[in-house]
Amino acid sequence: MHAAALNQYDPEAGRVVIDEHLGHPGIEATTLDYGQINDDMLAMLEKPHPSYFLLLLGFLTALGLGVLSLAIQVDVGIGYSGISHPIMWGFYITNFVFWVGIGHAGTLISAVFYLTRAPWRTAIYRAAEAMTVFAVMTAGLFPLLHTGRPWLAYWLIPYPNERLLWVNFKSPLLWDVFAVSTYMTVSIMFFMLGLIPDMAILRDEAMRRGQKLKALIYAPMALAWRGTNHQWVHYMRGYLIFAALATPLVFSVHSIVSWDFAMSSVPGWHTTIFAPYFVAGAIFSGLAMVMTVLIPVRVVFGLEQYISTHVVNSVCKVIIFTSVVVGYAYATEFFIAWYSGSPYERAIFYFRPFGEMTSWTLTGDHKITFPQIAFWLMVFCNVIAPIPLWRNKVRHNLVAVWIICGLINVGMWFERFNIVGSSLQHEYIPASWGEYWPTIVEVGITIGSFGFFFTLFSLFAKNLPPMAIMELKEAANPPLKNPPKEH
């Protein structure tokens, strides 16, 4: 092969020809040597700057507020929240759907992009996977809380009991129990599997640097990993199997979450588009959260060689794609509501953008209402705000990307609220239309959920390698005494 053709577009092959001995185009880290990668990653785990503790304090304060609100909610009872007939699913289910969605990016990046051999995933997949684990843990709290008596949540598990009762496997809500718990278990196992060789690196580096206490802490987490060919052969084959198993999970989890809604006969929910619509939205919001979190990490730790503009650019392209899918789904919902001829469907899609519930009025003049704000924020943040990303120049501007991704996070939360709240608000009989206003504990718990997520992520970023050291080495140029001459 001619040297000039490597890592460049080859018209004959119809693709970029990648030579593993030259690294991947656009990812400078692939030109670093193994020792340098170790040192860079370990530098991130050194004693943090005081500003880190300040940031952590902020997240812990939010978490504290959430815990206090949770205590009040559990002590007083579910009646203390704003949820009441007909809107029986309020902030809690909105938060559940939102956080499960955030949890989609990690497995997408670690499993789906692993199978499709996307080299840019290497630098970001560990952090995205951690995000998945923390987001699904956060999400899991909400259905438990929403049951009203979370201490009886084990009733959702099918086990032989003295009442001779079994759970109803035909209910989408039970599918959700299985889907979310399977997703969380597999995500945690996948995360742990990826960490094993890296913990061995930390153990041996601590030994090399004479830090015996650290080595003692890391050793059990490394599970006696030595990096022998016997270990690698099972590890790599198992990792591939894990990726293959996790890939359908990515698409199934939010499909099943969407069926919580779509299996009912509520106007605005009962639609076949919900599964792909929710999955696209989940990937969209998850990737936006990855960028929201990783752009500051890149700046703070100086990781330009690892989280390069090429990596950011690639994530942005997936965000653009999912944004278009989500925008198309919004339009399809309106079209189908009109095309169905059902007055109830048509009504709900009139109420969403032009809602009339005066009790939700924020301005006092009865012109702008809360559902309207939720709807238009959703459209603006998810469809209009990502449009600048079509420009290459914007995708290379980190500040612009970070702001757009932040807006997408806001938009996706409001999308979930829009689906949950506005549909329940207007069911079939106008006499049973209702209203919903969240109470202070619901707002507190929502803020607390962000505190919980970001506290866990901050602790992760300083205590475990936020990038997969082993995979960075695998993607890097191997040390060769006699590199091939044509290169």
Add this chain to the structure above:
Amino acid sequence: MAKFTGVWATFAYLDETTETIEEVRQKGVQPTVLSPCPRHEIDHALGEPQSIVPWIALAFGALGTFIGFSLPAWTASDWVLPVSGKPILAIPPFAVIGFELTILMAAFHTLAGIALLAVIDTLRNPMPSSVKKYVRFQRDRFGVVVPCEETRIEEFTQIMKKNGAEEVHAERN
């Protein structure tokens, strides 16, 4: 600690490591190789070793499918809950549980299989404790461990040195 007789060496370069592996294998000995990350070049030199992990995943995935369909079917028969004349044993809703348990069982046993097989292979291919004390295999060095009779130690030492080994250690236990 398992007794070990043989030679082990460290290498800074991948190509030198693979050349050593090939030469050692030509002499009729299968070495154990240590590396900071998996490399296909090492697998090629070792003769493409295979793992049975996919079979473990397949077997337990099938078991998960069986449990995922049979548990809802059995509970539906045990506590009959008629709703609007719909079938008591309904396959489509049970498929969701079947799918989830397939993935869960396969994933869990894949992880368990990796751990168990790594332990079994480590026990089958013992290494001297001096290898475990060398802390650069996780950083930037490759290692080749050759178990052999005491009479062949010199032969393998020469192969390692010829191929550019940084350090060569002979172990006699």
